[in-house]
Amino acid sequence: SSLESSSQVEPGADKKSTGYETLMMTLEDGITKIVFNRPTKKNAINTKMYDEIMRALKAASKDDSSLTVLTGNGDYYSSGNDLTNFTDIPPGGVEEKAKNSAILLREFVDCFIDFPKPLIAAVNGPAVGISVTLLGLFDAVFASDRATFHTPFSHLGQTPEGCSSYTFPKIMGPAKATEMLVFGKKLTAREACTNGLVTEVFPDSTFQKEVWTRLKAFAKLPPNAMRISKEVMRNSEKEKLHAVNAEECSVLQGRWLSDECLNAVSNFLSRKARL
Amino acid sequence: SSLESSSQVEPGADKKSTGYETLMMTLEDGITKIVFNRPTKKNAINTKMYDEIMRALKAASKDDSSLTVLTGNGDYYSSGNDLTNFTDIPPGGVEEKAKNSAILLREFVDCFIDFPKPLIAAVNGPAVGISVTLLGLFDAVFASDRATFHTPFSHLGQTPEGCSSYTFPKIMGPAKATEMLVFGKKLTAREACTNGLVTEVFPDSTFQKEVWTRLKAFAKLPPNAMRISKEVMRNSEKEKLHAVNAEECSVLQGRWLSDECLNAVSNFLSRKARL
Amino acid sequence: SSLESSSQVEPGADKKSTGYETLMMTLEDGITKIVFNRPTKKNAINTKMYDEIMRALKAASKDDSSLTVLTGNGDYYSSGNDLTNFTDIPPGGVEEKAKNSAILLREFVDCFIDFPKPLIAAVNGPAVGISVTLLGLFDAVFASDRATFHTPFSHLGQTPEGCSSYTFPKIMGPAKATEMLVFGKKLTAREACTNGLVTEVFPDSTFQKEVWTRLKAFAKLPPNAMRISKEVMRNSEKEKLHAVNAEECSVLQGRWLSDECLNAVSNFLSRKARL
Numbered sequence: 001s002s003l004e005s006s007s008q009v010e011p012g013a014d015k016k017s018t019g020y021e022t023l024m025m026t027l028e029d030g031i032t033k034i035v036f037n038r039p040t041k042k043n044a045i046n047t048k049m050y051d052e053i054m055r056a057l058k059a060a061s062k063d064d065s066s067l068t069v070l071t072g073n074g075d076y077y078s079s080g081n082d083l084t085n086f087t088d089i090p091p092g093g094v095e096e097k098a099k100n101s102a103i104l105l106r107e108f109v110d111c112f113i114d115f116p117k118p119l120i121a122a123v124n125g126p127a128v129g130i131s132v133t134l135l136g137l138f139d140a141v142f143a144s145d146r147a148t149f150h151t152p153f154s155h156l157g158q159t160p161e162g163c164s165s166y167t168f169p170k171i172m173g174p175a176k177a178t179e180m181l182v183f184g185k186k187l188t189a190r191e192a193c194t195n196g197l198v199t200e201v202f203p204d205s206t207f208q209k210e211v212w213t214r215l216k217a218f219a220k221l222p223p224n225a226m227r228i229s230k231e232v233m234r235n236s237e238k239e240k241l242h243a244v245n246a247e248e249c250s251v252l253q254g255r256w257l258s259d260e261c262l263n264a265v266s267n268f269l270s271r272k273a274r275l
Numbered sequence: 276s277s278l279e280s281s282s283q284v285e286p287g288a289d290k291k292s293t294g295y296e297t298l299m300m301t302l303e304d305g306i307t308k309i310v311f312n313r314p315t316k317k318n319a320i321n322t323k324m325y326d327e328i329m330r331a332l333k334a335a336s337k338d339d340s341s342l343t344v345l346t347g348n349g350d351y352y353s354s355g356n357d358l359t360n361f362t363d364i365p366p367g368g369v370e371e372k373a374k375n376s377a378i379l380l381r382e383f384v385d386c387f388i389d390f391p392k393p394l395i396a397a398v399n400g401p402a403v404g405i406s407v408t409l410l411g412l413f414d415a416v417f418a419s420d421r422a423t424f425h426t427p428f429s430h431l432g433q434t435p436e437g438c439s440s441y442t443f444p445k446i447m448g449p450a451k452a453t454e455m456l457v458f459g460k461k462l463t464a465r466e467a468c469t470n471g472l473v474t475e476v477f478p479d480s481t482f483q484k485e486v487w488t489r490l491k492a493f494a495k496l497p498p499n500a501m502r503i504s505k506e507v508m509r510n511s512e513k514e515k516l517h518a519v520n521a522e523e524c525s526v527l528q529g530r531w532l533s534d535e536c537l538n539a540v541s542n543f544l545s546r547k548a549r550l
Numbered sequence: 551s552s553l554e555s556s557s558q559v560e561p562g563a564d565k566k567s568t569g570y571e572t573l574m575m576t577l578e579d580g581i582t583k584i585v586f587n588r589p590t591k592k593n594a595i596n597t598k599m600y601d602e603i604m605r606a607l608k609a610a611s612k613d614d615s616s617l618t619v620l621t622g623n624g625d626y627y628s629s630g631n632d633l634t635n636f637t638d639i640p641p642g643g644v645e646e647k648a649k650n651s652a653i654l655l656r657e658f659v660d661c662f663i664d665f666p667k668p669l670i671a672a673v674n675g676p677a678v679g680i681s682v683t684l685l686g687l688f689d690a691v692f693a694s695d696r697a698t699f700h701t702p703f704s705h706l707g708q709t710p711e712g713c714s715s716y717t718f719p720k721i722m723g724p725a726k727a728t729e730m731l732v733f734g735k736k737l738t739a740r741e742a743c744t745n746g747l748v749t750e751v752f753p754d755s756t757f758q759k760e761v762w763t764r765l766k767a768f769a770k771l772p773p774n775a776m777r778i779s780k781e782v783m784r785n786s787e788k789e790k791l792h793a794v795n796a797e798e799c800s801v802l803q804g805r806w807l808s809d810e811c812l813n814a815v816s817n818f819l820s821r822k823a824r825l
Contacts, residue, residue, distance in 0.1 A: 473725060510797075
């Protein structure tokens with residue numbers, strides 16, 4: 001089907017990109033909207049979705065939009081890395097799996113570091129793991145009061161990614177960053193806003209309306225001024241962010257082969273299988 | 276008149292510096308007070324005032340005061356860059372104007388980066404543009420609850436200055452900094468305090484009394500300890516701040532010649548002329 | 551007595567380290583607890599205690615614990631540097647005293663910068679001076695609502711240490727950091743939490759219970775994941791922190807010989823003697 005071809009566009013559907021299995025993507029009113037679209041999987045990010053998000057960001061960076069918005073379809077924003085990714089072991093074994101995963105993760109996060117236009121998250125519901133950590137690389141984060149922010153890395157024997165080991169302490173200080181990234185505290189939207197991770201919180205009942213009213217107003221501002229403002233704000237730490245990303249991925253590659261991680265993920269998957 | 280001579284001092288007026296057209300400057304109780312004094316223009320900063328603020332800061336850095344305070348006369352703290360600056364085009368045309376403005380701006384902001392004593396803003400009313408962005412280079416910011424903080428750069432086709440592209444994300448995180456610097460959100464004093472830009476907010480009715488009570492108490496502390504504490508806190512990022520300032524000014528020089536900016540400023544000035 | 555020998559352990563007391571005069575140290579439930587134990591001196595840190603804290607941290611870094619917790623015995627967390635340290639002048643005079651103190655301080659703060667496991671403060675009561683500034687190097691800070699945070703450096707003719715000249719502006723922005731470090735504002739636990747210095751505040755009546763419930767839960771998480779997470783979060787600024795520490799100590803060495811400092815400390819000690 002056309003969903004499996006990578007860039008076919010239906011005649012007359014110039015505002016909607018097809019060719020994505022795990023995403024919906026539209027361009028309207030100067031805004032490119034990328035929607036995580038695996039609602040029955042709580043928008044967990046599997047390998048396919050990592051690839052498609054990268055492809056979508058690359059397309060958005062070159063299209064006519066002024067702003068790019070990421071959001072989730074259904075109850076969740078995103079439940080983070082799909083842990084079934086861990087079960088798909090290649091012929092080279094777990095070492096090769098860990099190496100490939102680290103390469104993919106690094107490339108994925110680099111796309112967010114380098115994204116040239118204002119990048120906005122509309123966090124419609126719970127966010128977990130990498131969907132939380134990446135928010136430190138966004139330019140604005142609007143959250144429903146139904147959203148939560150949870151990074152249980154230690155619980156899974158893992159360590160922070162998405163540059164959060166650098167961005168979170170910078171945004172909220174180490175005392176709050178450690179609570180999230182090391183001790184796995186789940187934050188409410190209000191707490192995440194107080195900590196500086198979230199720009200503004202809205203009641204869930206008016207979330208979509210209020211966010212899109214704001215976004216449409218922003219999209220009418222001079223696009224070059226916005227793009228260049230972001231560039232000036234971000235450029236001075238881009239090199240640092242790429243180095244942090246490389247280091248985080250290298251550390252995680254080791255973690256994924258550790259007993260702590262293998263046991264924790266295996267327990268998680270068997271608990272899930274029993275449900 | 277004596278206002279136009281640059282350093283004459285009236286006999287017996289040793290506490291009050293004359294020689295400023297756009298400022299008032301006094302030294303009392305160990306505190307040098309520099310007052311933006313174009314109240315009928317909402318203390319907009321024209322070329323003369325840029326020059327005089329630099330001169331006043333250089334004088335304050337060498338005088339006997341322990342602390343230097345900036346504040347505004349009248350309803351406004353400062354409405355920022357006087358946009359009529361844009362209408363005064365030299366023989367070399369807009370390119371020369373943009374170049375000269377970038378040089379002036381860079382030199383102006385450098386004075387704040389290098390100011391050696393604790394520098395305090397008493398924000399008595401609305402602050403706009405560069406009068407807001409510079410606050411990231413101050414050591415303390417006291418605000419009336421009548422103050423607002425507004426940086427509508429994108430609206431004018433422009434980009435952040437005053438090192439705010441660096442200081443604002445550092446102070447409040449990118450999610451809040453972008454809201455101000457890219458999307459032009461106007462903050463209340465309370466919001467600016469929550470974001471870390473403002474030290475403390477006071478009811479307007481007691482603002483002057485409470486702020487000056489505090490300032491006079493601070494001015495009795497050992498002056499070298501305060502000056503050296505500031506030095507230790509600021510020195511490690513001074514080089515970075517100068518680089519950021521240079522980059523911001525260079526980017527703005529390009530912006531001032533862009534259609535986005537020229538159209539936006541021209542619209543602003545003609546709306547203003549119609550009022 | 552056994553208190554003066556450095557590492558003797560009583561038979562059957564394998565969880566409790568003896569050999570400390572100014573501290574209590576235990577290892578239980580995977581948590582090493584280091585308790586400031588000069589309650590009649592408000593846990594002021596004298597030279598002996600500086601040495602013992604370093605020794606305790608070195609032991610904790612190598613023991614079987616996952617987490618290390620610092621707290622105070624009695625009403626205070628710690629009243630900071632014991633100012634009677636200033637009265638113990640060696641044969642080489644005040645210059646030698648200042649030099650030795652700077653060397654000790656630098657070595658002491660380096661132990662906190664380099665501590666490899668999650669380091670948590672349980673701030674049971676008022677904290678003053680270096681016991682406050684060091685909190686910027688902790689990974690989590692839990693505070694009783696009876697705790698206060700006070701750094702009256704300028705009042706004593708001194709300047710910030712413990713890397714606070716770098717960590718405090720990073721955590722809370724210069725407007726709030728200067729208020730504490732230069733103007734000596736005493737913060738409530740709630741204010742310190744809003745500023746990002748404190749992770750969470752608890753009512754004093756339930757402080758111990760709630761904090762230790764949390765800590766025991768954290769201590770069950772995979773220890774390597776926690777240790778490596780901290781490493782990733784801290785490593786990228788470790789070099790910077792050591793440089794800041796060296797600079798702060800060098801500046802303080804000069805301060806300790808200044809009239810401002812000698813007069814202020816002498817006044818403090820004579821006021822205290824009169825009480």
